[in-house]
Every structure is written in C-alpha cells, then in structure tokens.
Amino acid sequence: MATFASRSPSWWTFIQRRKTRNVIIAGLFVLPAIVNFLIFRYIPILWAARASTWQYSLLGGYRDWIGGDHYLRALEDPILLKSLQVTFTYVIVKLPLEVALALALAIFTNQARRGMGTMRTIVFTPVVMSMVVVSVVWALILNADSGLLNALLRTLGLPKQVFLSNPNLSLPSVITATIWKDVGFSTILIVAGLKGIPGIFYEAAVMDGANRWHLFRHVTLPLLRRTLFFVVVTQTIFSFQVFIPVYSMTQGGPLDSTKVLVFYIYQLGFRFQDMGYAAAVSMILLLILLLISVTQMRFLRSNVEY
C-alpha cells in the first residue's frame, strides 16, 4: 500500500507530462497556419480599423487623428453611393444569370452521351485562364472599331455598338465577360452535385409517371439544394469583390458606370493618396459582406433538411 501511494503520483505526472507533450506536439502542427491567418488575415482588419480613424497616406504617413470623420464623409460621398449602386447591380444581375446558366450547362453535360466530357472541359477552360487575360481579351472583343463582337453584329446586319464607352452598355459588358469566365466553375460544382443524386430517385419518380419537368422540379432541384446554396454563397462573396475586369476594361468609367467598390478603394488609396478614407471604405465593404454571409449562412442552415 505504501509503495503504491509513493509510486502513484510519479505515474500520474508521467501520464500528465505525456499528455502535455502530446498537446504541445499537436499544437506545433497547426501553429504555422494560425500565425499566417493572424498576421495576414486578421491583423490587416485591425490595422484598417485603426487607419480609418486617421488622416493617412502611403507617402505622407499618419497625420491627424480624426476619429469617425471618414465614416461621416462616407455617408455623404456621392461617388461611394454610386459605387455601392454599381456593385449591388453587378451582383444582383450576374448571380442569377450565372447560376441559371451553370445549372443548364451542368444538366446538359451530365447526360450519358458521347462528347459530354469534352464539353465540360470546354466550359471549364475560361476558369483556368486568369481574370486579367479574360478581361484584356474581352476588352478587344468589345472594341468599338475592330472588335470581334462588332464584326459579328455587322455580319448579321446590325448596327455596331461602343460597348465599353457607352454608360448603358459598360456594366453589362463587364458582367458578360465575368459570367463567361466564372460559369464553368459553378457548372463543375453542380455536375458534382448531380452525380451525387442516386439514380433510384429518378427511377422511382418515372414509375410514378413523372415527366421531365417533374423530375427536374421535384427530384433534381430539391436534392441539389445544398450544392446550389454553396454556389450562391461563394459566388456572392467573390462577386462583391470584383476588381480586375473593371481595372483592365473600363477603369471605372464611363461616368462611373462601372466603378465597383474595390476599384474605388484602389483609386482612393493608391491614386488619390487617401489611404485613411480607403481603409474606412474597406471596413464598410467588410461589414456589408459579413452581414450578407451571416444572413446566407442562416438561410442555408434552416434549409438544409429535405
């Protein structure tokens, strides 16, 4: 009994020490990633929050602390309002078009017919091209004088258009180019979702006398719900951050008709040397995105069961 009592603590500390050792080793596995996210993803937000309360530029450094003045200025900034309008229009028009198109392409290329694999590869090609290349090539396609699209319009006997210099056509042009690039990604995700639907559901529905529309409406769509929500959530976040096509196709113009938020932030910080205000607008964009993601996530969670 005495021996047990004297041995028991050391045995216990041995286990304890081993446990601590294991926890430390486990921690080392995840440490590099945690450090990365802390420095490169979370701290920038704190930094932006700080910079947004200062008069700050890259060349001039910090000048005066001005508290919430940048945010007050944002409330009355007509360009910011316009920019918000453009960004929301972009997302609200692009998203449904892209998802509907991706759904159609996915269902079409998921048929057990020859050549459908090739078709999926073709639709996926723009996805692996860079946004820069896509926008640069589309800028030339949409060129007023020698662009491919105007050549097509003229060949069909239609009048030519100045796509990128017409404020009514500039945003639709940007949307077209980005849908062309992004739709393949959504398509591949939806195809993966379609492949996950057991064939027995379709067989059962056909036995019950369902036609093609019934199959789509009552089997495919409900069972694709999770996939579609995933596509919508990720594409919303990506779309709100559109920058490159605007940078290389229109530079925000004409008449600010394509000045999306991220492009405005870039202009403020790097062209107008107003980094403090740029940081404030970044914080506003961050807040909008956070609100949207949280809403979508809630919606997603409440709709998962079927």
Next chain:
Amino acid sequence: MSVASPSRAAQIARSQRQAQLGQIIGWFFTLLAYALIAAVFLTPVLWMIGSSLRPSREVFQYIFPLSWRTFVPLEFTLQNFADIFGISEQGRALGFQFGRALLNTAFVSSAVVGSSLVFNTLAAYFFARLEFPYKNLLLIFVLGTFFVPQEATIVPLYIVVRQLGFADTYWALILPWYASPFVIFVLSQFFQEIPKELDEAAIIDGASLLSVLRHVIVPNARVGLLTVSLLEFQFIWNLFFWPLIATGRKELQVIQVAVATQITQREIAWGRIFAGSVVASLPVILLFLALQRYFVEGVALSGLKG
C-alpha cells in the same frame, strides 16, 4: 366501327417511326446546343491564339466580314512573341521582359504550392485527427478567415506587409499565401475519409505522428493533395491585384501584371497583347488538361460541392 382501325403491324411501325423521329430531333437539338456552347466558349480563345500568330494589321484587315480568315493567320509570324520576350530589337527598345515575368511567376507559384502543401497538410492533419483543448475554437478561427474577403482587405494587408518590411520583395508574394483556410478545410475532409485504424495501428507499432502523416495519411490522400495543389497553383499564377500593389520593381513583375500593363498604355499593340495573353494562360491550361482526370475526381471526392 365507322373508322377503319389500322392493323396492329401498321401501328407498331408508326410508333417506331415516331420514336425514330423523336430521337433524330433530340440529336439535332443536342448537336445544336453542342455547337453553340463550343462557339461561345472557344471562339475568344481561338481568336486570341490565332491573332497572336499574325501581324496586328492582319487582325484588323480580316476582322470583318467574319470568316475563317478572322481566326487563321495568313501571314504566320512569331514576331509578337519575340517582341514581348525582349528578343527582337523593338521588344528590347520597349523594355518588354515577359521571360523574366514568367520565371518570377513560376518561382512564386511553385514556392507557394510547396510551402502550402507542407503547412496546410500539417494543419489539416491536426484538425482531422489530433486532440487539442478548445480545438473547435481554433477551427472557427481558421474557417472565420473565409469571411475575410481577400480583395477587400488587400489594401490593409499591404499596410501590414509594409510595416513588416518586406513590401517589394519575393517574400511579399509568397508569405501571405503559405497557408489557406480553403486548402486546410478540403484536405481535412480527405483525411477524415481515411480509416482511423490505419494510423492507430501505426502508432501502436511506435510510429511518431509525423511518420504516420508521411507513411499513412499522405499516400492515401494523393488525389486530394494533387487537386488542391493544382487549384493553388492556378490561384497564385493568376493573382493580379496583390502583386500589382505589393511589388513595384520591374524585376519582380509577375506575368499577369505584365499583361495588364500592356492594355493601360496609351498605344495598344493588339498582336503583342494576344501573345502576352497566350503566354500567361497556356501553362495553366495545359497543366489542367494533363491532370484533368485526377482533378474532376478530386472535386467530386472533396465535398467541394457543399
């Protein structure tokens, strides 16, 4: 019987004819859709490649009316490529260094893929298998970065990187990307699919965590590792906004920035823009074509579809 009923044989023949007709119509529409999709998604790519191999004046000369000449060079030349690589006299005079930009991009992309394979695999193994106090909080910390929009925080990220003193160096292009919440999430999904008994057996045999990871987990998750590497490679290869801001020196210029600066210049040389676009996108397109089989399998397995 006022109306003569057709004989049974004629009835069968008629329904067969109808079925055949339906099949032909079905094939017709499939082919039509096939042609339309191929035209929409391939025409810009073919136009880009064809135009990169001809003198700029030929691009303008044959753009209208649309015919095969619009796409196929009549006077085949590699002049555009010689220009952008700075091999020709004109290219040297204009200061084009696409070769350097390609090397920079290849170096940065490989460095990121290499380091991210190491650190993300470690972190994914941690989340899939190891025990740690408050592990769920850490997971929320990692997945929370999903809500930090990249383009929106790029300006603040630049402020942080500048404070750390590695703005305008290769480190600026590599360090922020060595860990990725997306890759950690996908890899840990893959790791969870591997039967736990495999690593438990190895641990009973006295293997360390690292050697379990190396000899049990990694060999069983090859498709997943390949898929995320491919996605990561094209993500870094195609980055534009971050390199544009983080580096100013021409020696550090990456290929996407090189392509984009061509179109913002006053005088736009179409042939060189097309050549630059081909050079910037072909490596990734070829990589995806070569590894496509694994990639599609990987997306299907990864639960990426949501």
